[in-house]
Amino acid sequence: MWHAKGLKQNAKKSLQKNFWRILGICLLVGFIATGMRVTHHVDNAAKHFIGGRFEFPSNAQIMNELYQDIRQRNAPEYNETLEQLGQVYTPEKGVLARIYNRMTEDKSVLYGFVNAMDDIFLKDKATQGIIILAGVVILLLFLAFISNILLVGQCRFLLENRSYQQVKLGRLLFPWRVRRWRKTAFTMFERSFFIFLWDLTIIGGIIKRYSYKMIPYILAENPDIGHTEAFELSRKMMYGNKMKTFLLDLSFLGWRVLNLFTFGILRYVWINPYVEAVYAELYCSLRQEALAQKYPHYEYLNDTLLFTASSLEDYPVEQYPLYNPNTKKWMKTDYRRTYSIRSVILIFFSFSMIGWLWEVSLHLFGDGVFVNRGFFHGPWLPIYGTGGVLIILLLKKFVDRPLVTFFMTVLVCGIVEYFVALFLWEFKQMYWWNYTGYFLNLHGRICAEGLLIFGLGGCAFIYILAPFFDEIFKKIPKKIAIIICAVLLTVFAADTAYSMIHPNSGAGITDYETH
Known part of the structure; x- marks a missing residue:
């Protein structure tokens, strides 16, 4: 049985080891992989709370924000910023100049980039419909093969950080390095797709976000697990824990209210790393229960070194269950060598x-x-x-x-x-x-x-x-x-x-x- 207070205490101890690395990874993944999470909308709830009323954003609001993310947050302020940049500075030569100019002209980073590629390679022959379709395809590919996999890499870093002193930033590329990125991409994309469909219902989206919350951590421990098994195991681990996890999210409300007075800075330099470290602790607690109760597919939770306190500086890669000598050799190219x-x-x-x-x-x-x-x-x-x-x-x-x-x-x-x-x-x-x-x-x-x-x-x-x-x-x-x-x-x-x-x-x- 886990308690929020215990998770937070352990998370703070974990953060003390490598705070700056964790902060850097959270900033990087947050910038590249802006996955939609319920906790991302608690700031809005904090605003309503300060105004005298307390409510969470509806599924319609969540979907609207998702649409805005897909269109690269083309809010009026965003458009004005790009337009002002175009007025202040207009380079004339080079590939980067073309891309920059199209972004400022189109007032969109994504579609400006796609239009620039059309200018360079297709000589402006693609129609607007094709440009929009290309933008959607790029976003989906980026979500599937970059963003979602990086989220799993972040989870791997946080889990190793609990037991080891100096976790390497390369752990962010964990699914690629163990050659399981295809399975990871498929499972995580399936997770995103199901959440998208559940968001169309009245309340199902919020429930399923909690139900599927452990999938990235399960993949971070063993990316060899099948997608069906990962979903079943996550659902079982969260069974009876969804409401508690929801209340755990609410317990960060004070920090999020304080974030409003720091112009959003506190969210990035403390709240996000802190919350992610707490989720890693939550996974560890639910994992122990899954092993004790022998949940279906618990045998995939087999990376014992990940959860054993150690005096080693970093995780012993050679003892990892999916260790591949060829991969290890490729990872460990001797670039520190002394040249004659x-x-x-x-x-x-x-x-x-x-x-x-x-x-x-x-x-x-x-x-x-x-x-x-x-x-x-x-x-x-x-x-x-x-x-x-x-x-x-x-x-x-x-x-x-x-x-x-x-x-x-x-x-x-x-x-x-x-x-x-x-x-x-x-x-x-x-x-x-x-x-x-x-x-x-x-x-x-x-x-x-x-x-x-x-x-x-x-x-x-x-x-x-x-x-x-x-x-x-x-x-x-x-x-x-x-x-x-x-x-x-x-x-x-x-x-x-x-x-x-x-x-x-x-x-x-x-x-x-x-x-």
């Missing part, structure tokens, strides 16, 4: 050449002409190699935090690109690239679009490509590798000396207008 000087040199040239091929291909397939891109005459763009080498050497201590690594990669690559462009202008009074007119550019030397690509490419470089190439280069006999490095460095030095006097220039290379 030979590997660093070869990686520098490899990515300088890949960068050259990338930019040459853009002109070749985009304009139908071959352009030898870059300041140098050889088949390399050293700015790519320099950025790659710098991030694997400078950002090693951040690699366990992918989000920080991404932003640090953007910062490092942005500094390199900006100052190289500045040097080339001061040195030769010419531009080898110019982002003037692009979305969020700085002096035409860097822009948001390029930095986003550098950030994503840099993360792929750190976590996948650099270790992959390093493994290949390690197989080259040491003497041969030294000879290759010496030859490349000699040719590059000669190219550098010649290019300093006669830089590579011409159509498609330096024919850019001044800032």
Whole structure:
């Protein structure tokens, strides 16, 4: 038998371990996966309570809010904000500029994005009906394959956080990492669909939300469970507990009233993490009862390590019932490795050449002409190699935090690109690239679009490509590798000396207008 007071006490202890990580995950999932929950509407009830009356939103109100979510909350204030952004700032060039401009013109993030894709790929040939249909399809796919799965990942993080000291943020990707994302997506989409249908009734929607409340936690413990079994087990666990859980939600009313005086900030920095931690405690209590009473399909609740107090820093993945050595090997790519000087040199040239091929291909397939891109005459763009080498050497201590690594990669690559462009202008009074007119550019030397690509490419470089190439280069006999490095460095030095006097220039290379 569980009590709200005990659940809250345990939840606060759990929050103390990793509050900032839990806050970050709740903010991220709340932003990406805005699932409709009854507790999300208690703030409205708090407003009525303050006004002298107390009532919960009807199913009609819930459905109306769901419709507004589907249309990306196109409230008048939302439309006005997008319209004002369009009036204040209108970039002219690049893919991000097109997307931004369509969003501000259409006053909708979702449909602006779909219209931008229509402009770019279909040359504005799709009808409005197709655009709306595409928007609905995108939302459904996003709900099925991203939002719902992330909710399960959040539940997994919260459950592990109860027993372990340092839970990794990667647990948010748990269903994908154990290769059960398809089953998880199907079960969670079925849950969303049934709740949607029950919302059409007078009171069934609220009841079924509580009846199906344990499904994400069951999947977080064992995503191998069938969808029918997950529904039956959740219903059985919540049988006789729906009203108590409803009252548990009401017990947060004081916090939600207080939230009104903080302009909604308290909801995100405390209430949401606190409530989610309490739900995790509720699942643990109901799970114990399910095992003791041997509810139908209780055998799927078999992750005992998840609920055993431990002094370990994190969950022992190798002992997980669905542990897959191949998955583990893929998850544990040794991106913390130390690179030899030979590997660093070869990686520098490899990515300088890949960068050259990338930019040459853009002109070749985009304009139908071959352009030898870059300041140098050889088949390399050293700015790519320099950025790659710098991030694997400078950002090693951040690699366990992918989000920080991404932003640090953007910062490092942005500094390199900006100052190289500045040097080339001061040195030769010419531009080898110019982002003037692009979305969020700085002096035409860097822009948001390029930095986003550098950030994503840099993360792929750190976590996948650099270790992959390093493994290949390690197989080259040491003497041969030294000879290759010496030859490349000699040719590059000669190219550098010649290019300093006669830089590579011409159509498609330096024919850019001044800032």
